[in-house]
Amino acid sequence: MGRFREMAADDSSDVGVDISPLIDCVFILLIFFIVTTTFVEETGVEVDKPQAASSVQLEKTSILLALTDKGEVIYGGREIGFSGIRQLVKRTLQKEDVPVIIQVDAAADSGLLVRVIDEAQLGGATKVSLATRKPQS
Template sequence: MRRNLASDERDDVEINLSPMIDMVFILLIFFIVTTVFVEETGVEVNKPEAAAAIQLEKNSILIAVTSDNKVIYGGRDIGISGVSPIVKRLTLQEDIPVIIQADEGASHGVFARVYGEAKLAGAKSINFSTKR
């Protein structure tokens, strides 16, 4: 048996969207928390080409040497003397590799001094970044 109700006797049917909104917020929080952000040095470096290359870890200390021999970390000029304290501080908790991005026109001496400072600070793995 079918029962027909007049339009004035029907209740309005509503869809409860609260659980869907909660689920969207939970997914949003999940994706924000699990996202890995790539750290950039803050300057554009013209890297030299290399014959062989390997993929490096995402979690690393990026230090750039520009063509005018400035040493940059996190977008600011730290100088050669600033490399050691930063590497010491960041490698205390875990062994994070150091990646040096040297410009093609940078002085080899400045690159060698940055490499030496990172080594003296206790970095176990020091790599340099090139074009692929």
């Protein structure tokens, strides 16, 4: 009986699960997902986009402007006005050639939309698109 107790005591001291490889794997996965995640930059204002049957998905990297129903031009959550569009487009296009996407509210004045498009083109944009939503089918 004495030998049995000694063997049982030795076995219990060696029992244990080494979780350090599991922690390593979790951290490697976490780093992988952080590095590969692409962040979509929003304009910072909600606009009621018009519907279009020809809507297509555009590139993720772009200059995203918003034109509200009150006539405000928004970029990155702050109002830049019509005078800020040209400088913004010039500065961004110096780093990388990206399209300009305008999220225009359905109730916005069309004359203001033409002015935003014109300012973007004067800033050097060669591709200016309008953001729409697909109609519900």
